[in-house]
Amino acid sequence: MSSRNSIIPGALLFLILFSPIVMGKARVLPGKETYAPARFKGIIRNFRGSADSIGIELARNVIADFSGSGNLSKFVLMNVHPAKDGTFSFELPTSTEPGRLTLSMVQFNPDKKRMEPFLSDSYGYIVETGDNLFLDLKYDPSLENVVIKFSGKGSERYNCMAQIKAEMNHQNNIIGEKWVSALVNKNYDYILGKEFLDVNTHGYLEALKVLDSYRNKISRTAYDVMNADIFGATYGWLLGNYKAQMSDKRNTIEVRKKFYDHAISVNIPSLNPTHEIKKDNNYAFSDQYKYWYFINSRIIRLLHVGENISFSFPDLFDNIYNDKTIQGFLKEKLLAECLIMPNVMLYADLNQPGYDSCYQKALLFIKTPYIKNYLLANMQTKRGAVPYNFAFTDQSGKIVHLSDFAGKVVFQDTWFTGCGGCAIFHQLFESEIYPKFKDNPDFVMVSINSDKTKEMWIKSMQTDKYTSQEYINLNTNRQGSDDDPISEYYNSNLAPFLLIIDKKGKIYSRLYPTAPEDIIRDINEALSQK
Structure with a gap:
């Protein structure tokens, strides 16, 4: 992998x-x-x-x-x-x-x-x-x-947040310069040592002083959320940078392993050492704490350093699901975020049946209506679901339906002009994936653009930056990336939005622009089905 x-x-x-x-x-x-x-x-x-x-x-x-x-x-x-x-x-x-x-x-x-x-x-x-x-x-x-x-x-809460922002910007200048300088000079012992951790902790404590000065002027919920924001931003940034260095193949194995060993052993203070449920429930409102710190820390522990850096998606999900120290609303949010956060897929070996199994576990556990409703509404991409039977126009004005490709495996890529991730994925697909299947009569590549004007779509198509003129190129009838029927049907306006549709016209897998081996595996599996 x-x-x-x-x-x-x-x-x-x-x-x-x-x-x-x-x-x-x-x-x-x-x-x-x-x-x-x-x-x-x-x-x-x-x-x-x-x-x-x-x-x-x-x-x-x-x-x-x-x-x-x-x-x-x-x-x-x-x-x-x-x-x-x-x-x-x-x-x-x-x-x-x-x-x-x-x-x-x-x-x-x-x-x-x-x-x-x-x-x-x-x-x-x-x-x-x-x-x-x-x-x-x-x-x-x-x-x-x-x-x-x-x-x-309510102004005390807003002014408190504004002062925290100013303080953390100040700490940003100090810590960021130290980090960049150490990386440039390859002074890894410094940024992996106690002194640099203490610099980060000092930044957290200085921002916390600002927050504590307003403690009696703001609600308990606001205090807890801002505390989690500061904590998640401080230590989530630190762990994120460790993770980036340990997965950067420009670094030697020795350097990457050094970052990995430090990341799984670094002594970061606990935000909630007594596991008070009220605090945990309030921390659930902080994305900085939930993903950038909590989920990031679990991802790091599941990674290994070597030629391959990945883990099974159920490993991450079960790591959170089986953790008895977190309960209630925070666990619900963490499980849901784990299922829908694209960044998780950058590291996880995403196998659709395993992912679908985790999805069902989450639905049985989660009680909060809007979280459960969100997950229920996003089940349109599970294996065996009915895909959106689009009717879009090609560059000549001809209407093309998904059903026109019955009996074939369809790779569907939805993109828009200006989407950097869409351009990166196209280059990956064109160089490492498409050559393996382009001569297979049972495989069809459908590239769907959601630009609001035909002129913009045609211009982008001709650059070969986002798509190839070898593909079947369609436009969502100039409805725009927020209003196109694909976004509406699948309840997602992420791009690129990638699907494999099998020979029976059912969804085989929802894909993320990650390792090409995962995508090649799923296409081959879909092609092998009778």
Whole structure:
């Protein structure tokens, strides 16, 4: 099995904490809102007129922090246009769970003829029922970013988060420089030693001081979530970098093993040593803690260093499922995230029957309705499920149906212009996978583009960056990557979106752009079926 590399550069220290929570289109589950909305008023001090507006992204009931999670989560995405004097107001729905709010300044892009964010205050502020705030926004040229001052009911929580962000940015500069310098000079003993761990722990404790100064001014839930954010960003970054170095084949086996040995033995303090269930349930609202720290730490323990770096997906799932120290809501979130987080697939040997078995285990364990409903709605890609029988047009305007390929094995790749992962996968597929099957009369490669204009699709197709003109090339009738029927049917707007459909017209496997051996194995298995 080939190495699956997941690299988190040292210069991106703590970036995972401050990345926007929401990516993808808003789709809101039906249901009556019974909680008081969060109310916001404010002003943009250096307002320039119709070119400026405020981008609002609110995530609630989110399973995981990645594009594609939003199709069944309660997202709110909107642009708020201020009045002529720069004032604005808006309301956001709330529930028993905290929401995560990202704010950005939005400008009209004349080239693309649409509004686009150009400056983002991307903390992921915690929104609670009853918030009633005033926001003072001003562009600071020295920072090249928007500075926001909060006042009103709930403002202590927002100001606390803003101060934590500033403190961790400061720590980012210190720790990031030390990490990069040590790597450049191959001073591995330093970054694997106690001193560097202490530097990271100092950064965590300094941010924690800020949080503790607000402890009596914010809710217990908000405190726990922010603590988990800081902890996950600090030590998740550390483990992520260890994992990147131990899986980087540019390093010698000796260096990679040194990182592996250290990663599985490093003495990271426990966030919840007494396993208090209330804390664990609150930590479940922090993606930085759940994936970047918790799941990352389990992945590292399952990896081995050598020519092959991988593990069976059920090994990871069962490692979490059988852990008696975690229970309830946190375990539900971890199991669901393990099943749907694409980064996991960079390392896991993904065999569809094993994956489907884990899926069924999770459905029996999980009790929280929206988590279970999300998993139930994403069962369209299990083995034997009925695929979407598309009817899309090729470049000549001819309508092509999936059913036209009955009796053949179909490899279906859905992509859009500008998708870096789509371009990388195409190069992998074209060089290592397609040559093995292109002359097989029972194999068909269908490349589906979701660009909104035929011109953009044709131009991209002709570059051979995302697809080959040897394939059957189709477009989703110019409906766009968020609204195309494939995203709607499979409840996923991830790209590339890869499926193998067997000779009987049923889904054989859902694939991720990982090692080519996995994909070759599944295609061969599907071809061998009668």
